[in-house]
Amino acid sequence: MIYQSIPLRGGKAKLTTYIHEGTQNGKKVAKRPVLIVVPGGAYAVHADEEAEPAALTFLARGYSTFVLDYSLNEESGYPNTLQEAAEAVKTVREHADEWNIDSRQIFMMGFSAGAHTTAMLAAEWKSSGIADVLACSPQLIRPDKAVLCYGAMKILHAEEGKDGRAVPAIKSQKAPETDVVSCIGKDTVPLFLWHCRYDRMVPASHSMMIAEKMLEYNRPFELHLFQAGDHMMSVNNRTTDPKGKEIDESVSQWVPLCDMWLRRKDSHH
Numbered sequence: 001m002i003y004q005s006i007p008l009r010g011g012k013a014k015l016t017t018y019i020h021e022g023t024q025n026g027k028k029v030a031k032r033p034v035l036i037v038v039p040g041g042a043y044a045v046h047a048d049e050e051a052e053p054a055a056l057t058f059l060a061r062g063y064s065t066f067v068l069d070y071s072l073n074e075e076s077g078y079p080n081t082l083q084e085a086a087e088a089v090k091t092v093r094e095h096a097d098e099w100n101i102d103s104r105q106i107f108m109m110g111f112s113a114g115a116h117t118t119a120m121l122a123a124e125w126k127s128s129g130i131a132d133v134l135a136c137s138p139q140l141i142r143p144d145k146a147v148l149c150y151g152a153m154k155i156l157h158a159e160e161g162k163d164g165r166a167v168p169a170i171k172s173q174k175a176p177e178t179d180v181v182s183c184i185g186k187d188t189v190p191l192f193l194w195h196c197r198y199d200r201m202v203p204a205s206h207s208m209m210i211a212e213k214m215l216e217y218n219r220p221f222e223l224h225l226f227q228a229g230d231h232m233m234s235v236n237n238r239t240t241d242p243k244g245k246e247i248d249e250s251v252s253q254w255v256p257l258c259d260m261w262l263r264r265k266d267s268h269h
Contacts, residue, residue, distance in 0.1 A: 022100030033105035040112025043168035053239035077169030115151025184213035196229035
């Protein structure tokens with residue numbers, strides 16, 4: 001496995017790689033699909049259980065995976081995290097041959113706040129002007145599909161942080177581009193969405209609003225709402241819960257469902 005850390009946006013963010021070797025027993029293997037994981041954490045922290053456990057779970061399913069540690073707190077303001085997500089896709093696509101990956105199967109998966117950044121790129125890759133900032137074509141920063149795990153699609157703005165802590169810039173800034181629901185359009189990439197019905201932190205309606213907009217624009221998507229579970233379920237296996245005490249097998253089904261959807265060759269991208 002190729003394991004390294006790559007700085008993005010001048011070192012303000014980083015991309016950690018979990019890349020399968022390009023050969024087995026001295027023979028070259030087929031190019032692999034890619035999954036870039038973007039953990040949640042309310043733009044204040046990076047949720048550990050939504051980072052490496054997700055990367056390793058999908059690594060075991062044959063993907064070369066990456067974890068994006070994007071900017072937090074005062075550095076989180078628009079368009080910083082969007083630029084970092086775009087630069088992550090650009091970096092992976094530019095190294096496709098070196099890393100033995102399929103440049104047409106570069107997928108991004110975000111959890112909670114990370115799903116918000118992922119959704120911004122999925123919807124705004126062409127319209128945001130980020131490609132100009134990165135001096136490349138918009139196609140270079142376009143994820144081929146995106147996975148939104150219990151995503152906060154409308155920023156829940158707050159004027160004051162809990163316990164006197166500063167509010168992350170992306171929450172206080174109120175940039176219209178951070179309202180992902182209103183940004184979904186004809187160029188939005190195919191989406192896989194899942195949420196728990198009784199999520200106590202981000203209402204399941206956030207995912208449903210995105211699904212409704214995808215229907216409106218006739219864009220491909222798949223939506224799963226689980227009656228069990230809550231927020232921060234992540235991949236919901238023994239990488240996140242070693243003793244298996246809180247694992248709900250019904251919610252765990254999102255992983256194989258997502259894997260099947262990512263590998264499906266849809267006729268109407």
